[in-house]
Amino acid sequence: MGIGEAFAREFACKGHNLVLVARSGDKLQALAEELRHASGVEVEVCIEDLSDVDSSGRIYEFCGRKHACVDLLVNCAGLSYAGDFSDIPFEKFEEIIMVNVIATAKLTRLFLPSMVARKQGSIINIASLGGLQGVPGLGLYSATKSFIMTLTEALHEELKGTGVKIVAVCPGFINTSFFKNAGHDAANIRLPISGTDIVVKAALKGLKKNRIRIFPTLIDNILAFSQRLVSRGIVIRLAGFFAAVKG
Numbered sequence: 713m714g715i716g717e718a719f720a721r722e723f724a725c726k727g728h729n730l731v732l733v734a735r736s737g738d739k740l741q742a743l744a745e746e747l748r749h750a751s752g753v754e755v756e757v758c759i760e761d762l763s764d765v766d767s768s769g770r771i772y773e774f775c776g777r778k779h780a781c782v783d784l785l786v787n788c789a790g791l792s793y794a795g796d797f798s799d800i801p802f803e804k805f806e807e808i809i810m811v812n813v814i815a816t817a818k819l820t821r822l823f824l825p826s827m828v829a830r831k832q833g834s835i836i837n838i839a840s841l842g843g844l845q846g847v848p849g850l851g852l853y854s855a856t857k858s859f860i861m862t863l864t865e866a867l868h869e870e871l872k873g874t875g876v877k878i879v880a881v882c883p884g885f886i887n888t889s890f891f892k893n894a895g896h897d898a899a900n901i902r903l904p905i906s907g908t909d910i911v912v913k914a915a916l917k918g919l920k921k922n923r924i925r926i927f928p929t930l931i932d933n934i935l936a937f938s939q940r941l942v943s944r945g946i947v948i949r950l951a952g953f954f955a956a957v958k959g
C-alpha cells in the first residue's frame with residue numbers, strides 16, 4: 713500500500729520485474745495481477761510479517777528459490793504510534809522496532825553482499841523527516857527513523873567504489889493510510905500533505921545522483937536546512953507543533 717505501492721507501479725512501468733512483500737496477501741495478489749497485465753513484467757508475491765524476526769531470512773530464501781536477482785531493494789514497510797511514549801502498548805512497541813529497525817537492517821544485511829559481489833545494485837531506505845529530530849508524540853517512531861538515517865549514512869560511505877548505491881529518503885507528510893493506522897489524526901497536521909508520487913520521483917532522482925539523504929519536497933528541504941539556524945530545543949518543539957499528535 714501507500715508509498716511502497718507507488719514504487720511498485722513506477723518500477724513496473726519501467727519494465728522491472730518485482731517481488732512484493734507485505735502481510736495482506738489479497739491486496740498483494742491484486743496489485744501483482746494488475747501490474748503483470750498492465751506492464752508485462754514478472755511479479756512475485758511474498759506474504760510475510762516483518763515483525764517476525766525470521767521473516768527477512770525467509771524473504772531472502774524466497775528470492776533465491778524464485779531465481780530473483782535483487783538489483784534494487786526498497787525498505788519501505790513501516791508503522792508508527794501516535795501518543796505518549798508511556799502509553800504505547802508493548803505489542804505495538806515491539807512491532808514498530810521489529811519492522812522499522814530490525815527488518816530494514818536485516819534485509820539490507822542479507823541482500824547487500826550479492827550486490828557488492830556483482831558490483832551493482834541499489835538500496836532505497838525509507839526514513840522520514842521525523843528522523844531528523846525527536847518528535848514529541850512520535851518518540852519511538854522518530855527514533856527508528858533516525859536509526860535508518862544513520863545506518864544509511866554509514867553504508868553510503870562504506871559502499872563508495874563498490875558500484876552499489878544506498879539512499880535514505882526522508883518524506884514529510886504523505887497521503888496514505890499511515891496516519892490512520894498510527895492513530896494520528898491527519899486533519900491536525902500543520903504542514904501540507906503530499907502525494908506518494910513525489911516520494912518515488914525524488915527517490916529515483918536522488919539515487920541517480922548518489923545522494924545520501926533525500927528530502928522530497930521544497931518544504932522538506934527548507935525544514936531540514938533550517939535546523940542549522942535554530943536551537944535544538946526549538947527544532948524539537950516545532951516538530952511536535954507540525955505533527956500535532958494531540959491536536
Ligand SMILES: NC(=O)c1ccc[n+]([C@@H]2O[C@H](COP(=O)([O-])OP(=O)(O)OC[C@H]3O[C@@H](n4cnc5c(N)ncnc54)[C@H](OP(=O)(O)O)[C@@H]3O)[C@@H](O)[C@H]2O)c1
Binds near residue numbers: 715761789
Ligand atoms: N505517510 C507518511 O506521511 C510518511 C512520512 C514519512 C515516512 N513514511 C514512511 O514511509 C513508509 C511507508 O509508509 P506509507 O505511508 O506508505 O504507509 P502505509 O500506507 O500504511 O503502508 C505501509 C506498508 O507497510 C506494510 N507493513 C506494515 N507492517 C508490516 C509488517 N509487519 N510486515 C510486512 N509489511 C508491513 C503494509 O502492508 P501490510 O499491512 O499488508 O503488511 C503497507 O504495505 C514507512 O516506512 C513510513 O514510516 C511515511
